[in-house]
Amino acid sequence: MVVHVGLLPLSSSCLPSLPRLPRLSSTKHRTFAMAVVSEDPVREWILSEGNATQITRISPVGGGCINRASHYDTDAGSFFVKTNRSIGPSMFEGEALGLGAMFETGTIRVPKPFKFGPLPTGGSYIIMEFIEFGSRRNNQSVLGRKLAEMHKAGKSEKGFGFEVNNTVGSTPQINTWSSDWIQFYGEHRLGYQLQLALDQYGDGTIYEKGQRLVKSMGPLFDNVVIEPCLLHGDLWSGNISSDKNGEPVILDPACYYGHSEAEFGMSWCAGFGGSFYSSYFEVMPKQPGFEKRKDLYLLYHYLNHYNLFGSGYRSSAMSIIDDYLRMLKA
Known part of the structure; x- marks a missing residue:
């Protein structure tokens, strides 16, 4: 953010x-x-x-x-x-x-x-x-591998959520523990943002269509093994740097335990390249249907930007919702 x-x-x-x-x-x-x-x-x-x-x-x-x-x-x-x-x-x-x-x-x-x-x-x-940052840009290959290693090492026996609620930008992020990722993401991520849009802007259209998506998105997770992985939660380019030795550094988190793929929700302004994803998936193999789920995780952050910064982000969020409703015939 x-x-x-x-x-x-x-x-x-x-x-x-x-x-x-x-x-x-x-x-x-x-x-x-x-x-x-x-x-x-x-x-x-x-x-x-x-x-x-x-x-x-x-x-x-x-x-x-x-x-x-x-x-x-x-x-x-x-x-x-x-x-x-x-x-x-x-x-x-x-x-x-x-x-x-x-x-x-x-x-x-x-x-x-x-x-x-x-x-x-x-x-x-x-x-x-205090970390002294170096002048070199972060190494995308190393960043992908290290991030995947964090996801692999950071597990929770409590399920999906976190010890406390926190914030993504200045928006509250609800982290009540759940054993069901689809329910958690639908209620505490998409559902919370949709309710904010309704309360803040009176946007009944995006709320109604978004809720239809939440209720019908289950098939997107067919044949997927979802483990609670420790996520940074707000990984965009401003929260990624390198130390003076060129090693990647990530900061300003909005952490919780969630589906590893949700970490890419801010990829539209993170600058992840091919070497990043190649190194990441060597450690955390890509699961079936990844390409179909990618935009679902972008949606949370587009909705958050809509709620924080206004209508400039509404069309991106609405486009993702409409595309999924057509795909799912919901």
Whole structure:
């Protein structure tokens, strides 16, 4: 989603002592203890649990419009901090849990989260690893392989969903656990967005046709084995970069456990090429009917863009719905 803030390349090096910092607890049973609100909880954490004795510089980082981002230079290394003056800690809790879950797969590189909590004047913050980005573009082949390895390693015994609800862009994303992927995707992804379009724009046409699609899309999944895979959830070009060694880095997630193919829902602005898909499917083989399902996963993000940014995205969403209704004769 184009409104997320990313970690941008700066001149400082990565934190060499990161392994000494406290690890987050296990993904399966992770509960974050939010910091007690102090006058400056970010500074307090960096100068205690962050092992720094001095903050030498705080620099603003551009690139987003939801959160304020800063690079903290210290005598113990660098940290990346995001703050939001109007939204409570639940948004950053979702981000921290998502980053932590991806980090623990030991596959693709993500910024390691350290702490989130409330700000004393309202709003919230999150502290994470600072990654120095390189000048080279990400290697598509390596990106595809690493992403597939994350999907293969990140599994959930609870089914489809996530530990908490989170956001895709600024839109709430409902992650209530379900054992049925078709039901989960129909209700918590497409259905939720269709209801938003009805409530926000009074768009009864897209709501009615979209609901017909939700009720009839089952045959698109015939002969498909669907396992709950850990998804980044919002993988577009602005959330993909490379570190100074050229290794792919993904950030600003909207994580949940879902069908691996749903990860390609933002491919229309992710720039995935042939080498990306070839490497991905070497690790996660393509399943029957993949080409027929691709647009179903694009639809969720087109609907979200319609709800966030207006009518410019409506025609793309409507076209996908109409095509599926003709295909399914619904």
